[in-house]
Amino acid sequence: MKHINVGVIGASGYTGIELIKILINHPNFQISYVATTTGGIELDALHPALKGVFSCPVEIADVKEISKRCALVFLALPHQASMGFAKDLIKDGVKIVDLSADYRLDLEAYEKHYCPHEDKEHLDMAVYGLPELYREEIKKSSLVANPGCYPTASILALAPFTKYIDENFPIFIDAKSGVSGAGKKCNELTHYISINENIFAYKVLNHRHEPEIKEKLFKQSSKDFDVNFVPHLIPATRGELIDAYMLINKDIDPLAVLKDFYKDEPFVRIFDNPVDIKSCAGTNFCDIYAQRKGNKLYVNSAVDNILRGSSSQAVANANLMCGLDESTALPTIAYVP
């Protein structure tokens, strides 16, 4: 059996622990390097739930060490920090799955919504890591930009319909995310008292995932949709629900469209009823439902924001980049009940 040494940079956050949880049982990937910006701790001290399961020293992230010890590396870092590592690792021939936003957007869009890009040289070689749309490119790539959580669920929901959507009218996306989407950092927003028994919108029509959705829909359809995105925080740990509203100009059966579009896809499930976040929590599935009323189309999708919306999709990409079966070690058993 093929053995490939992989590293996880940014092991302290939620996407870091999710990566490790998957990699522990991966038959081909061997965790050869685990790092954070501070290091100096055992992995099972950083994540006590791993006690008795897996541990190793957590080191201070260092480009030379990564290059020496890893054939492929997952960068589970904030944007900007990520390209700092990536630009050198690419030169050293290390395959990269970047979980940050650094290689997701065209230069102009990136610099408008994030910060000046520090690795323009390699931006063009990055492939957007949504296997259902870019599988063949991912297989050949050595730099994959892992999609954002909201874009994953939104694009998978909308892609089957782009040819039917009336582009003279806006698309409205009302999204709901569990608190893990707000990160591990403690702040007023993530305080239990703030979000328990509560729900609220944030970054209304101003979230950085809006241009990502718009750009990728354009690449897929050559249609310049007017995407309007409103995310909400909900009192749940993980999971993300998308409700998209739009006009269409053809009398389609939306469930039939979905079932046909994804008929060979193992990680997209089409449901005949509205989806929920719990049935896909803990898995790499994206669950989708749709309903039409005259010329109005409603599309409804759900993912686990830190798995399909991040870490398990990252492993899917890594599998493809390394010539493995895409589904190797990907979680499919949901956190139910």
Add this chain to the structure above:
Amino acid sequence: MKHINVGVIGASGYTGIELIKILINHPNFQISYVATTTGGIELDALHPALKGVFSCPVEIADVKEISKRCALVFLALPHQASMGFAKDLIKDGVKIVDLSADYRLDLEAYEKHYCPHEDKEHLDMAVYGLPELYREEIKKSSLVANPGCYPTASILALAPFTKYIDENFPIFIDAKSGVSGAGKKCNELTHYISINENIFAYKVLNHRHEPEIKEKLFKQSSKDFDVNFVPHLIPATRGELIDAYMLINKDIDPLAVLKDFYKDEPFVRIFDNPVDIKSCAGTNFCDIYAQRKGNKLYVNSAVDNILRGSSSQAVANANLMCGLDESTALPTIAYVP
């Protein structure tokens, strides 16, 4: 001080207990009759939280007794059951606040979405109990149809904008409700395991509050909007959030429009940021925020679904019907933290 005997029919449900919680401290209304369909229990045995606060026998609901002992009655009953009582009580001269849907809609709409109407005789005399829009009519009425929870939050959010909304484009309303909105009955939907750590849409584009919103917006604006309503259940006890998406045909400042429209209203609060359900939980407030992006308008409102969306609004209506100050005994102190 004026004393008015009032009754609560349907004291076992959530709206029943909320009515009683408000009426206990009402300076003018005296609880003279409390009933359910089964009776035979003390009120503080039915609702143990009332122990040491207030109790009385819960009787079997009986029209003759209500007429004899109440000047005004709150019908906190399921639809259809409600009109069974109302039709006789009206004849006996008892003032009625009906919390069910029985007198909310025009005959045709009612019979399409609910059941055959059994009190057509009095349907026309009912006033829709949204004080901000129908205050003067409510004052003169003896039969008030208390609005549904979703319509309350939706209509208050949209009414200020009806003259600017482009009626050639649909209005999409994405609503989120706490579990108390699903009622006290135990079923698969309200099981803790079903909804905790979860969120899902239900009755997509098919909820009975959709025609109620549409009809009332038409009455307010003479515009026949294409209202599309998708409700969700969220893991919270009480509270309801509305996110409405639409096109407008005028360059308005939506916050200024809201502040002007509600400038004299004590129970509508306009916020400069997205609203949340916790800041108005436990109160009669409807909180509203709005934001424009080109010709797209986003309106965002929140209410406590069993207070402003039901029982406290019912008391506001009763206050008006009895010549009292509308705000008498209405709760304003939120369940925070």
Add this chain to the structure above:
Amino acid sequence: MKHINVGVIGASGYTGIELIKILINHPNFQISYVATTTGGIELDALHPALKGVFSCPVEIADVKEISKRCALVFLALPHQASMGFAKDLIKDGVKIVDLSADYRLDLEAYEKHYCPHEDKEHLDMAVYGLPELYREEIKKSSLVANPGCYPTASILALAPFTKYIDENFPIFIDAKSGVSGAGKKCNELTHYISINENIFAYKVLNHRHEPEIKEKLFKQSSKDFDVNFVPHLIPATRGELIDAYMLINKDIDPLAVLKDFYKDEPFVRIFDNPVDIKSCAGTNFCDIYAQRKGNKLYVNSAVDNILRGSSSQAVANANLMCGLDESTALPTIAYVP
């Protein structure tokens, strides 16, 4: 009607907002001064839920201003900070309800479990503010040490039984608190992800409320009980449950003992079944249940940790100190459903 000017120092925390929520509707106390250590904000900006209800400038806490503008002041401050204000305010003749631990314990116990005492001069004049046990002393006092939340629920549960408890055997108290008990500060413990879907013990046999319970039981009974206290954090906003286990040396009917002991008390409710935290959330009630099995006694009590366990008990004490009816403005309507 008597009007008394009162101040709230420490208005930003949970006990601060709870004090203000009660005082807003108090017929005799007038909020004349609201302060924090930083000031410079309107109260309804600090607590948006108060918008449209009550507001005033939040000032920087200053002893001279307090003395000038308040006849009574609530110190909702951390321990140590509190006595810094109290020592001067006492001299100025301002009545004080101190919500911190600074005046709760004997000098030795205080300095062992907290820090060196900086106002030894006034420590002896402080009365422990548990009305059921010290009502007459509170009435005459101008410095009341408001009890801790766990001690309130524990002492009220145990006081009726002290004469029957076998002091040769330890008392074990297993306590559970909602997250508001951990304070408003954002940290790893109060992060939503840490406590949602979780429960854990903390400060096992080492919580500073243990010596407070022990000392007060000794004062009430002259018995030096071996109190062992283990608190837990639970995924709930507010509320506190106490389960106490002990041996007794007499064949008592524990419910009869409780009912007799508290027969004239308006804010202690004896239940015939185990108590829950929701039925008293939002109120000043302490709910108690007890059960005996041979010589084993189980006592079970519940309070709202930030009301009966802090702010509403503080107002009860202030009422008594000012010659008002103890129950004036105290909340009795629970946060149900």
Add this chain to the structure above:
Amino acid sequence: MKHINVGVIGASGYTGIELIKILINHPNFQISYVATTTGGIELDALHPALKGVFSCPVEIADVKEISKRCALVFLALPHQASMGFAKDLIKDGVKIVDLSADYRLDLEAYEKHYCPHEDKEHLDMAVYGLPELYREEIKKSSLVANPGCYPTASILALAPFTKYIDENFPIFIDAKSGVSGAGKKCNELTHYISINENIFAYKVLNHRHEPEIKEKLFKQSSKDFDVNFVPHLIPATRGELIDAYMLINKDIDPLAVLKDFYKDEPFVRIFDNPVDIKSCAGTNFCDIYAQRKGNKLYVNSAVDNILRGSSSQAVANANLMCGLDESTALPTIAYVP
């Protein structure tokens, strides 16, 4: 590789779905029969989260079919129903892991706390399925009584200390369980509104797991402890926390005792701090902590109530009964974050 046909009877409940989630990925056990009392549905319609993962017809449970198609069967049924099947299956030579209480207790205790026993003939041959205590017996057994959830966590916590515990004093066990422990049936107790933001004790000193704990501790230690058990329901989906209080008569280091007792056990983890339910949720681990204060001992353990407290322990037993490695397919990766 060895292939063994196994059946799951009672596939609709929580323990049923948990069994199936584990068996899907079991390398040796092949799901050859899935049944409920009503049948007539596909498994992924019964449990939509399994869509795209695994399905098969759910049949009406029938002894003859089980015997024909299964070498081993898991009975995930209510007590009494279970022995109805077991008594015949034993005769047919089918190996049985019974998740109900039917074969856990001695006859007298069973009939006192449950109902008349209908399979006295085989009661004696049943082995109590707690691998850490009865591994060798389980290996040889064809009828294993899978322990209750509370007894699993309690006995594993107490067994290392039985020789030190002072049996002249009672043991008090204060237990907390997630709502899945109350079953899938919808009732007032499991309604979201009842338990969210709440906690309460139930079946105080009267739960049927109390005699199970007592009996098994006696078998392990020959000491007849006075076990007093008080369970609570908490607002969490899964997980169970045990806090046990007792007196000891020797100066032990409780963590050292635990570490020594379980030094070779892969599914018991000893923590140096209080345990939580989230770090073992989703796994077969039992996590334990202990602390001593003079002659008082506090022991604190956590399990996933439907895995280690039921279904994953059942698979561990099945593994042992079939000569497989005990840990085969047992879940170790926790539901964190």
